[in-house]
Amino acid sequence: MSRLTIKDVAKAAGVSFQTVSLVLNHPEKVAPRTRELVQAAIDALNFIPNVAARSLRNISTRTLACVMFNGSSYDERSERTQDTHYHNVVQTLTRAADRAGYTLLQRNLMREDEASLVYVRDLFLAGRIDGMIAMVNRAGNPVVSELHRLGYPCVVYGMADPACHHVVQSDRQAGLAVVEHLYRSGCRRIALVTGPQKDHQPGKSREQGVPTSSEARYFGYLDGLEKCGLTPRPEWVVTGDWSLESGYRAAAQLCHQAERPDAIFLGNDRMALGALKALYDLGVKVPHEISVVGFDNMRYDDFSIPSLTSVDAPMLEMCEFAVKLLLERIEQRQEQRSQSADPAAAQAALVQKMFSTHLVIRDSTRPVM
Amino acid sequence: MSRLTIKDVAKAAGVSFQTVSLVLNHPEKVAPRTRELVQAAIDALNFIPNVAARSLRNISTRTLACVMFNGSSYDERSERTQDTHYHNVVQTLTRAADRAGYTLLQRNLMREDEASLVYVRDLFLAGRIDGMIAMVNRAGNPVVSELHRLGYPCVVYGMADPACHHVVQSDRQAGLAVVEHLYRSGCRRIALVTGPQKDHQPGKSREQGVPTSSEARYFGYLDGLEKCGLTPRPEWVVTGDWSLESGYRAAAQLCHQAERPDAIFLGNDRMALGALKALYDLGVKVPHEISVVGFDNMRYDDFSIPSLTSVDAPMLEMCEFAVKLLLERIEQRQEQRSQSADPAAAQAALVQKMFSTHLVIRDSTRPVM
Incomplete structure (x- = not known):
């Protein structure tokens, strides 16, 4: 992703880059003929004058980006799109x-590299977005950090990144x-x-680094077994x-073990619904022979057969908090720019909020004895 | 939604609107003091100078809007978002x-009024979008037509609006x-x-007006009964x-009729999944006592109990065609603008494409005898 600069425009127009800058920022100071030359070069190159867009009028486009790193909201194995947690978060x-x-703009970036950084920074510089909500699959994503x-x-x-503002659910609990x-x-x-x-990451210990959602749920599972x-x-x-x-396959695999589990906790509802189907196909009774628990409390859980016990996180509250938090950062930044305040001071005050989850008990688990 | 105009800016700045226009389009022709006055009024009112944004630089933001009219992608009855056909179309x-x-920007507009028209037109004028894909619930939506x-x-x-470019599936067939x-x-x-x-619209006849998706499916149902x-x-x-x-309720209602149906065709998969649950709760065997058919062929259909027979439309192909068609219109418009061609000529050539559907047979219907 090679980005055009005003030097490219200058070269095409046969003028100095200072002249291009002057055209972009103070066109009234440039002779009409020179202005036309520069404008023609801008048009020919389809150059987007970020700096100009920013400095000419400091217009907020009132747009936020939701960027997902290292993942895709698409189901690449099939043309049929599906209900994923990510879709639900984006909708919310x-x-x-x-x-x-x-x-809200939605973007998937498959890499955490320089190109991704330039891409998002340009969205900010061009005034196309005022802020970003990042969905990452590990803490310390270098693009977000930078x-x-x-x-x-x-x-x-959704990730307790210690270096950033964040909103998470209590996966381990x-x-x-x-x-x-x-x-x-x-x-x-x-x-x-x-x-x-x-x-x-398999083999990561409970004390090591910042866990992902899946790891935190696993550590909570270990805590529970211990308790x-x-x-x-x-x-x-x-x-x-x-x-x-994968939920279907995992449940089938667990059923074929010498010592069969009497309960399966699946990291999300979609896998849990796949597990219910596998157990149905194998003639294993839920919950009498095997209890099944999911995670996300999706609307469908009331209608699965049997209805699905699942962990609920307050997604609407979390999303509203994330947007509110982001809008506060945007406002703070605008104030800082107008007051030339110290940017380091603002970064010290990180807002990091964890929301409690609760278990919604339905028919896929046995009653408490 | 009362939109600010340059007249409001002029009033606030205590100048004529012609002066504001001059500041926006040819700032170099305006005295610095006047420019400052107008700029201060623009800032105070948070006025977005669309015309200026357009005429100063004809920049493509390479953004499309997907606008849904008279509907919402949100489930207003619950904080839990859900997998809807609309979400899937937006994702695709x-x-x-x-x-x-x-x-792609996503917007819901609850009305078909002047305010909605101004809103979308301003997105175009401000250069924030290059084109729009509209999801409407009836033909002749006045905002889209205008x-x-x-x-x-x-x-x-998704709607065979005769006055617009459109992409639909063969609901009636x-x-x-x-x-x-x-x-x-x-x-x-x-x-x-x-x-x-x-x-x-209940009571609409097969020959009357342009049917919605739901009406076309109903007419196809009537055609089928006749045949x-x-x-x-x-x-x-x-x-x-x-x-x-609603699928749950409808199936329960049909089961309690004096003469019970032996098959239920539901207009979408979500209602069909609700129906499967109702029949399960009532102890009615699917498909032996009642067959169930849905529409949309969502990924979950393989995993419902029993798996769901459903109508598949080539959503990915349809979405790709819609985007391609829209990009061609955008290109055509840009050419017209540069050549000052006759806009009426282009409008004559409407592209209207209907995609075939096919039935995916699973376990919720009996085998053909």
Whole structure:
């Protein structure tokens, strides 16, 4: 991604880059003939004069970006799109932005490299966005860190990145609560289906680094086993990939083990719905033989057969908080620019908020004894 | 939504509106003191000088808008967002736009009034969008018609509006195919669950006006009954609202009728999944006692219990076609502007494409005898 600069325009117009800058910022100081030459070069190159757009009129386009890194909201294996947690978050952020009078742009960036950094920075420089909500699959995403350091308003959603403003749900506490509930309903052989390796580093310890959502749910699961006096069994922890298919496969795999689990906690609802289908196909009764718990409390959970016990996070509240937090950063930045305040001072005051989750109990788990 | 004009700026600055226009378009011709006065008024009013933005630099922001009229992608009854056909279309359009190097903005406009027209026109005038894909719930939406008349690139998605470029699926043929399939599998008492009244005008005849998707599916259902020699029964046509809940209620209502249907065709998959749950709760066996057919062929259909027979429309192909068509209109408009061609000539050549649907047969319908 090679970006055009005013030097390219200058070269094409046969003038100095200072002249181009003058045309962009103070056209009244440039002779009409020179202005025309520069304008013709700008048009020919399709050059977007970011600096000009910014300095001529400091217009807010009242637009925010939601950027997903290292992932895709698309189901690449199929032409059929699907209901994912990410879609739901984007829709809910769109609604929260709408209410605040903002438009939300959605972008997927497959890499955390320089090109991605330039891309997002240009959105800011061109005045196309005022702030960014980032969805990352690990803490310390270098693009987000750098944008934050440069003073651009950014909020991380769903990851407890210690270096950034962020909004997260209490994944670890949720994992613990699920195991405790299953234990109280009589389950003793509790299995877990995690997210894919890109979102869940196997072998990471509970004390090491910042966990992803999937890792935090796993650590909560380990906490729960420990609290209930149950021994973790590696063969009962299966890697999934958030899809219906992987939940189906994981449940089938767990059913075919010598010692079959009596409960499966799946890291999201889609995998849990796949598991319900696998158990139905195998003739395993839910919840009498195996209890099933999901995560996300999607609307469909009331209508699955049987209805699905699932962890609820206050997504609407979280999205509204994230947008509010981002708008405050935007306002703060605008004040700083007008007052030439110290940008480092503002960065010290990070806002990092964790929202509580709760378990919604339906028919896929046995009643507590 | 009262829009600011340069007259408001002129009043606030205590100058004539011609002076404001001059400041916006030819600042070099205005005395510095006057320029400052006008700029201060612009800042104070947060006025966005569309005309200036347009005429100063004819920059493409490479952004398209997807605008939904008279509907909402949000589930207003609940904080839990959900997988709707609209979300899927937006996601698929986003992907198609992405591939073409464009960003897609998403907007819901609850009305078809002057304010909505001004809102979208301003997006065009301010250079914030290059084109619009409109999702409408009836043909002849006045906002879309007027924008089209004014020469702004617009494509209607999902509605066969005769006055606009559009992309639709063959809803009527699909309704016919569903009834024929059910008939061949031995069903004789075939019920239909439609969309809500805002999307489906009861009593509209097959020859009258342009049908909505829901109406076209209903007409296809009537065609199918006729072809199979079955008599339409008004009590077997129930109004739903596209939600899981309404499918549940409609199926329960149909089950409690004196003469119970032996098949239910629901206008979308979400209602069909709600119906499967209602039949499960009532102990009615699917498909042996009642067959169930949905519409949209969502990814979940493989995993419902039993898996759901559903109508598939080539959404990805449709979205890619819609984006391609829109980009061609945008290019055409840019050429016209540079050549001062006759805009009426271009409008004569409407592109209107209907995509075929096909029935994906799964376990919620009986095999053909």
